[in-house]
Amino acid sequence: MSSLADRIRGVISTGNRATREAALTTPDSRLPIDGSRPAAPVARLSTPSSIDLSPLGGSWQSESFVVDRRWNPDARHGRDEIGAMAASLDRCSHEAMLFAAGAPQVPFVFFDLETTGLNGGAGTLAFLVGCGWFESDGAFRTRQFLLTRYADERRLLESVAAEFARAGALVSFNGKSFDAPLLETRYLFHRLPWVGSGMPHVDVLHPARQFWRRRPLERQPVRGYSMATELSGRDPDGGCSLVTLERQILGSRRSGDVPGFEIPGRYFQFVRGGDARPLEAVLEHNRLDLMTLAALTARLLQLAHAGPGAARDGREALALARAYARSGRDHHAIAALEQAVATCDRSPSGASSAQVKIESLRMLAILLRRERRYADAAGCWRQILEMRRCPPAILREATEALAIHHEHRERDLIAAKTFALLSVEQRPDVAWREAARHRVARLEKKIANDELRFESLKFEA
């Protein structure tokens, strides 16, 4: 008779096959580090009575294991000095309102989690909570809370809460959809109040996409997918992972960085075997992420403060305009858009530049119309019609806007009819064509009436 244990083993091994296959379909949940499956030998290791945490260089503070590090003001992260970042952040902190609801103010606490999985749920833990902030002397400090035993999670969360509580705003990278909900679940699990609720939260991922992503505008990625791939370190998302931004925007390079998909495996290895060494690189990865997040934030706020003149290219100016427009600063937005169009005209190479120009002109036209600068708005639409490679949707919008403009503002019915006729051809569907034909018919009637009136005037004369 097959023993129960053997039967269970049989069940588990067949079951695992499926789990593993399923896991492999998402690129981030790879096999644990060094490719080996943690098999039976791992479990046979008796749990060490005392774990050697010395490789991590931390200390116990009120029953939590904490790793503190400091970047001096004169140190550099990429092109910029830490002290300079601190200064610009201090100077421009009020611009954070552009990127978060509420009233974000200093001190900013940057945070980033390392977790045991990407799926969330009660069984996914934040085993490392990294926090960072600028000190008054311009240094950057990181404080990392490491979960050394599952049983200590509650105390860890309490320590983290104390750290967060003194913040004027939390700053993260993709934290709104990933880190904050996950952490909130942990607090809920332990029936602790979640400090993050009601606290302003600047998620730099969203502005970063607007300002720095290098890819065609219309191909928005699926959310979960892009998050997973960004976190995994590989970056088909067109250059918007933290590491890519670090290289391209800050001019800094990492060597020997841990790929994101290896991180949970390294932690589990530590949990099972007590060897803290594989975690060293994870902590370093987390610290660099915090530093880069702080640097990007500083750059973002500095840009918002300095205005479009400081933009490196059309895309940054356009993104700035969007941020201004969202907070109702239309005049700033118009200036930024004019700057964006001008920048694109200066260096017209590449499809991306054309895209930015079209987008900018469109937005400019809408804002100008809102400002009742109808002729200027029409000028923008006309420029759009002259662009090659214009997306059909925007083309239609432009023709229609011009038809309306000429009919109602300019009272140039012949021109209006030309645009209206143009728009009939632009979309195959019946409803659109009907509407466009309707406009043409109305214009023809108006034109006829005008001619009649003209005739009668002539007659009277």
Added chain:
Amino acid sequence: MPNGDLAASAGLATRSARDGALDAALDRLAPGRLPERPDTPDLHVTAIRRLPEVAAQFAPFPEGLDPRLTQALQARGLERLYTHQAEAIEHALAGRNVVVTTPTASGKTLGYNAPVLNAILQDPASRALYLFPTKALAQDQLAELQAMCEQLAKAGSGRENADSSPSIGVFTYDGDTPQDARRTIRSRAHLVLSNPDMVHSGILPHHPRWAKLFENLRYIVIDELHAYRGVFGSHLCNVLRRLRRVCRHYGSDPVFLCSSATIANPRELAERLTEQPFEIVDRSGAPRGEKFFVFVNPPVVNQQLGIRRSYLSETRRIASEFLKRNLQLIVFAQSRLSTEILTTYLKDDFEGVPGAPEKIRGYRGGYLPLRRREIEKGLREGAVRAVVSTNALELGIDIGALDVSVMAGYPGTIASTWQRAGRAGRRSSRSAAVMVASSAPLDQFVVRNPSYFFEASPERALIDPDNLHILVDHIKCATFELPFTPDEQFGRHDVQEILALLAEQGLVHRASETSPWTWTNESYPADAVSLRSVSSDNFVIVDITGDARVIGETDFTSGPGTLHPKAIYIVEGQLYQVEKLDFEGRKAFVRSIDCDYYTTAITYTKVTAIDTFAVDDGAERALDHGAEQAPPLRDDDVGAELARPEPRNHHVGAELARPGHSWPSVRSHGEVHVVSRVVGFKKIKFYTNENIGSGELDLPEQQMHTTSYWLTIPAPVMGALPYASDDRRDGVVGLAFALKQVAQLLLMCDGHDISISINSDEAEAQVAAAGPQRIFVYDNYPGGIGFSAPLFGLHHELLVATRRLIAECECENGCPGCVGPIGNTGPVAKIAALRILDLLEGLSGLSDTSDVRESEVPF
């Protein structure tokens, strides 16, 4: 006798026009009376039963009910309760788990809605979770509950005192709930209407976000309890184990309120599923009008091949008789395809010009929710005169009360037949249910033995929550949700041992002997577990006609049989041909194709007994079979204390067995090893079912361990058969075919739940039919799902009923209705199979088929 009733009732003067129309239609169906009735020539109506009218029994509102609730109920026209409603409410108010099993449309829902709303009125923090087997049922209940809550709010606001009724939040929470609405629902819902799959993968793994619900969970309502049998039920039991574990964590201990259709063991099922003691309420106080139940067997058109007139044409004719007389009816078809065919027939016959309101509608899975709601409304309001439906309308969707229910084909179980019949039935007037048998063996057995149906109790619902495959999957999910403490129990097996083995795989870990087990894997285990199958392993079907896209999936076990190269794969009438099967990658690549045939796989299966749990050589059969015990269960059986063994003679099919003589054959049950391999396939032409070609295949073997019942035919019996060895072999094959059909009938399971295999050991197969023969009837799921032990207990009934099925079949040499189509089995299969059964029956020549033919067929 039933005919006499019909005649007598026809003489009654006081009856509504509708009753008159119904009588006329039934009279028309009843054959032979009038000379001018050439359309009903033969004995194809095999039974008409009359179920008498039942008067209502009322009870006052129980004391404990909040007056605001009773007032709201009264405002909705409910002056008093039926007895079963009052009884259920009293149990619930007293905190006792209760299962209510009363007929369709008897007002079961009030039995659980009242205590739930009562609890919320008394403490607005209270919460309740409703589980429905389908999303559609949850939607249906949502409307009713919301109406009731509005009534409560209205009653509350009308009064001056401040403690008026709270606003009660009722929401569905399932796969269709938009992401951005979920947070609101979590915080605002008093009543969460969901399904087991969503609880399993969407609620339990996120329990911290549902803390408010779990802290205050007073009631868990499980509607349509009978739907949770077999694999689905075994999974649900584990989901409930997890649910109760999470409740304990938050300090709540909810009461279970369940409702079930009529099955043999509602209380046992409830207790098995929840592992809690239950009260049962099974006496309905609801009134019921008189009802006629008619069995129809389409006439034989080819005696030799045993071919009958198409049951679909017969259904069409019968439905027309009712429709013509303006009676409202529901027609149940067995598949989506036959639903569409019958809808087309009836539309052709009865629908007016295009554009006129549709009187005839189809209804099945795959229709959009909006269309479904429209049809349901049309039925309630009477604008829709007939609906043709799959089993989608068998469960409690509110379609009002109809006049007639016509079933095209036997629904497969007694319970489900009653359930479908119950969709017709008004409280005060007459109704009818008609079952039209197809030529499938099960249908033929039931239609020819109406007493089997009318007198037997319905089926038992079986589950095996401790199937290791299922259990281990849920232990993973449970660990993800909450760490396992060192002394915690979960199911019947030693969970600590299982956790230790999971730790070997690195899935869980504990810091020391005394610390809890935690989940140490980055996956989300619930995602890998589907409640509707045993193993999560599956094949996905990729359509490469255009851009590659996934169009479906198939569980691992049935993959090779349906997705082998050149197989025709069908999705909603669209045909695809498999171009490549990537067995390792679990993918089948298909291309859209236009052809006039489908394929069936030829599978070679070998079953080897590994471990025999029980064996009975028949020596003592004569002594003990009347008191056949609850089947022996594997190791320490905690389920046993919950199970209430019933006297065997109340059991399905028991009345078929004549007590007092023995079957000197060996029956066994135990664990088996099944190896199967798809070795070829046949191409079968649509409509004519001609075999138009075949092919060979070379696919990897599939293996599983499962549980099986097996019948051993001793060598002397085989030796005593006066046939050539090939013919003897045919007899065994034919017998196995029939056994499977009957086993399915006795076990209340679906066709694919069990499989048969003959003569596992090659050595025996070599000596052909000279040695002993073994017929295995095994559970078609890894680990088994609990059919083999009961089948072992039902051995006697199995053989008697099988003999009856074969002996009473009107074909000459075998047909799909008994030992299988003649092309499969050879010319003497039928007679050889009967001979084997005779010989088994004590080698005594008691082959008296005469007394088995009871005085059943009245026409």
